[in-house]
Amino acid sequence: MKEQELFEAIYETILSRTAKYDGLYYVGITSTKIFCRPSCRSRTPKRENVRVYGSIQEAIDAGFRACKRCKPEVSGLHGPDAELAEKLKELIHHQYREALTLNTMALQLAISPYHLLRVFKRVTGLTPSKYLMNYRMSEAKKLLLADQKAIAEVAAETGFSNPPHFSSVFKKIAGCTPQEYREKMAEEGERLK
Numbered sequence: 254m255k256e257q258e259l260f261e262a263i264y265e266t267i268l269s270r271t272a273k274y275d276g277l278y279y280v281g282i283t284s285t286k287i288f289c290r291p292s293c294r295s296r297t298p299k300r301e302n303v304r305v306y307g308s309i310q311e312a313i314d315a316g317f318r319a320c321k322r323c324k325p326e327v328s329g330l331h332g333p334d335a336e337l338a339e340k341l342k343e344l345i346h347h348q349y350r351e352a353l354t355l356n357t358m359a360l361q362l363a364i365s366p367y368h369l370l371r372v373f374k375r376v377t378g379l380t381p382s383k384y385l386m387n388y389r390m391s392e393a394k395k396l397l398l399a400d401q402k403a404i405a406e407v408a409a410e411t412g413f414s415n416p417p418h419f420s421s422v423f424k425k426i427a428g429c430t431p432q433e434y435r436e437k438m439a440e441e442g443e444r445l446k
């Protein structure tokens with residue numbers, strides 16, 4: 254393959270942000286002097302600003318600093334682990350309305366719950382159930398603000414088994430009840446008008 258073709262192929266993988274190539278090469282961005290894993294989601298570098306390095310040391314020698322977001326210098330986040338974490342995030346984003354448990358999620362990904370927990374925590378710093386809860390919360394907040402749906406409806410649409418459970422979890426995380434949150438945000442919206 255000609256050098257230009259090889260570069261184009263690599264550039265395509267950078268745009269696709271797949272974790273498959275993490276650890277195989279590193280992407281230096283000349284405009285920021287930062288280097289990243291190919292899967293980094295921080296930015297979409299311009300073609301002319303991209304330099305490709307085969308190792309971390311080469312990137313550092315060329316004057317680049319490691320990206321704080323994708324942490325290319327931290328081992329154990331590369332390849333299959335990062336990919337598994339992505340898969341679980343996708344699953345959660347699609348199925349958060351349903352009753353998910355660590356076991357049912359692990360079953361769908363065809364791995365052991367223990368392995369899933371360990372890998373996901375290492376890659377993201379969160380347990381799968383914490384990530385799921387955060388995601389449900391952010392979706393619930395969107396629904397609360399979007400229209401005047403009843404609290405029970407919002408609870409059901411974001412995977413909470415019942416409204417009281419939803420309210421108590423919401424209060425614990427957001428510091429107020431769903432109703433209070435809605436009122437507070439409405440007031441703030443008024444103030445900004």
Ligand SMILES: [Zn+2]
Nearest residue numbers: 289293320323
């Ligand atoms: Zn990065």
